[in-house]
Amino acid sequence: MFMRIDHVGIACHDLEEKIAFFERTFELTVVAREVNTEQGVKEAMLHIADGEGGGSYIQLLEPLSPDTPVGKFLTRRGEGVHHVAFGVPDVVQALDTIGGRGVRLLDERPRHGSMGSSIAFLHPKDVGGMLTELVQAPERQAETM
């Protein structure tokens, strides 16, 4: 079902400062930036590698306000890994299958994610304490239309 790790999302207080750190330290390149008001974040995707089914990235996340998922996470836990996102060929089908196996879905239907993707989250308490995101890349959506 999972094709690959699409990205690891990292919560941070200062997006620009953290981008500079990842560029300087790991020689990564920012390939996309976005403000996602629905998710309450300002974010940047740094490319790691390409593989079958799509690329993999580090996603840096700065909250738009304290009263957002990432804002609350920073207050409670400080900076660090916020979620792991798995690439799937069909996010609607993956939600249906995983939900049927007893995992609570935070999104019953996909929402808009980075770089034109369709995304949905699974409850961290049902995935060993790891907030889990499912990602369907945009080219996959076009293929299935």
Ligand code: MC0
């Ligand atoms: C909260 N918990 C986490 C967690 N956030 N555990 C692991 N990783 C996280 N990131 C834990 C809390 O510590 C708590 O455990 C329990 O989950 C319930 O938390 P809560 O009190 O209900 O806390 P809330 O209100 O902050 O909600 C947490 C929840 C929420 C995961 C349900 O953040 C959510 O719906 N997230 C999905 C959307 C999201 O995260 N969007 C931002 C990224 P205890 O033991 O204390 O009970 S958007 C994104 O990434 C997009 C742009 C993209 O990838 O394209």
